[in-house]
């Protein structure tokens with residue numbers, strides 16, 4: 068308490084003239100085609116974006132992806148995944164998710180300019196499911212892609228406690244002589260299945 | 268060299284004495300600078316973004332105490348516990364206190380320049396707590412028992428052969444291994460174990476949002492998220508200046524940060540934490556450690572806008588050729604050279620002179636800090652407060668006398684043109700003349716510029 072007062076007093080010792088906050092409603096450039104740009108950017112950040120018609124086709128696509136086909140432990144936050152055998156709600160301790168091979172998750176929306184998808188822990192018991200599996204597959208509605216980060220923040224709300232992450236590509240590092248290596252601590256691969264007709 | 272005083276020229280000379288390594292280091296950073304340029308050019312409104320970022324930071328700094336209070340209120344309402352630390356010592360004690368109360372033995376930490384600044388690791392280790400840095404580059408320097416040499420690329424000064432040796436010794440990888448993919452995989456396995464065993468996770472903070480009471484951590488490896496999503500205890504340490512007013516401001520900063528740092532459009536993980544996880548605890552430590560003094564200084568407060576992207580380091584001709592360790596401060600390079608003397612002018616007096624005033628840092632800075640002007644201001648202040656070494660002080664004083672009197676300047680010029688060519692080498696190139704260390708004087712012209720100009724223009 069005492070330190071707080073000392074610090075605030077020091078910061079208020081000399082009142083600084085208030086500088087105006089800029090408006091964020093500016094003429095930010097939109098990408099000509101958000102979906103095409105998003106696909107391109109997912110690839111650029113080391114991920115793989117695949118267009119499918121709808122959820123049903125998306126689920127049918129899964130066995131074609133080696134990370135799913137070869138997986139022993141599959142955790143899905145999406146209904147209807149045949150191989151799913153790890154269920155978050157049944158798990159008490161997040162450490163028990165250590166050996167999950169692939170997680171299939173739902174993205175809320177995507178961002179064209181950087182290929183990121185917005186994932187949250189709303190209704191997700193263990194947020195570590197976004198970080199601990201060896202591979203990640205995200206299902207995303209194609210009509211939920213915004214152009215840039217300004218539009219992205221118009222969509223997210225932080226009224227309640229919670230966690231959210233912009234995930235852009237698989238985990239990576241270039242800490243050894245600037246050589247890019249995919250698969251640092253998080254997912255070794257990231258697939259985005261883009262549902263062209265939304266969730267229908 | 269006086270004890271405890273950092274001597275950049277001396278350390279830089281040591282670094283460039285290995286000319287091959289110095290060239291390699293220079294090239295590695297220039298490669299990153301190139302990627303930054305390409306990324307910046309790909310955004311048509313880049314300059315508009317920089318200007319907006321500058322304004323947001325200027326606004327936030329001008330109302331810093333209000334925003335800190337708002338942040339504390341909101342964060343507390345979300346269930347986090349907020350702590351205030353005046354200096355490094357208090358920060359370390361607070362963190363230790365939380366860990367001790369939680370019965371913590373093992374901690375995983377993701378990259379945080381603040382905890383470097385506070386020397387948190389040795390403090391916790393002294394108290395019997397194991398701290399593992401989980402960012403790959405940070406882990407490498409931790410195993411080698413040295414500080415990071417860059418704020419974004421902590422191991423940029425280390426060659427893959429050396430990483431191979433280090434991992435062979437500590438992680439049992441094959442002797443002589445140099446393949447980055449193989450070495451990274453070994454670190455992944457090794458650190459997974461540490462993640463599984465940790466009782467608490469410590470992270471830094473890239474941005475803290477006053478309006479919501481949440482904060483954002485940006486990484487590429489996913490180490491921060493893994494580290495704080497397994498154990499129940501998360502401690503986030505942040506400098507006071509990380510506050511931004513609105514969540515929407517992040518749209519501006521996240522577009523600038525990774526592009527400026529590594530040329531990526533955004534980091535792989537940009538994680539937004541609002542309150543603790545269900546059943547877990549979240550502590551946020553707000554640290555002053557000299558920042559309030561900086562905020563109160565009209566000359567220097569802009570240095571607090573820094574978002575630690577590292578672009579000014581990558582572009583700096585001096586940093587690239589002298590290496591991060593030559594600065595002997597947690598934040599090296601141009602921005603470090605204006606932050607360090609504010610903390611300890613005596614110790615870091617040589618840093619504002621480690622600069623050619625080329626201005627490249629100012630050109631790349633995503634929040635438009637006038638870095639090279641600040642460096643110049645520091646030189647003046649250090650001179651005025653008597654922190655220059657005597658050679659610099661006397662040569663400046665002499666220059667002041669000569670340049671202030673036209674007749675003397677003309678006379679001195681003429682005398683030099685006649686006398687200098689006749690002087691023996693040892694009088695011109697000696698330890699008093701730092702300029703002449705790697706340089707030769709040009710041949711003296713017979714006439715001064717003024718004399719030549721007059722003759723040509725017939726006057």
Ligand code: SF4
Nearest residue numbers: 573574576577579632
């Ligand atoms: S001073 Fe500017 S360029 Fe340098 S690290 Fe800070 S934000 Fe980046």
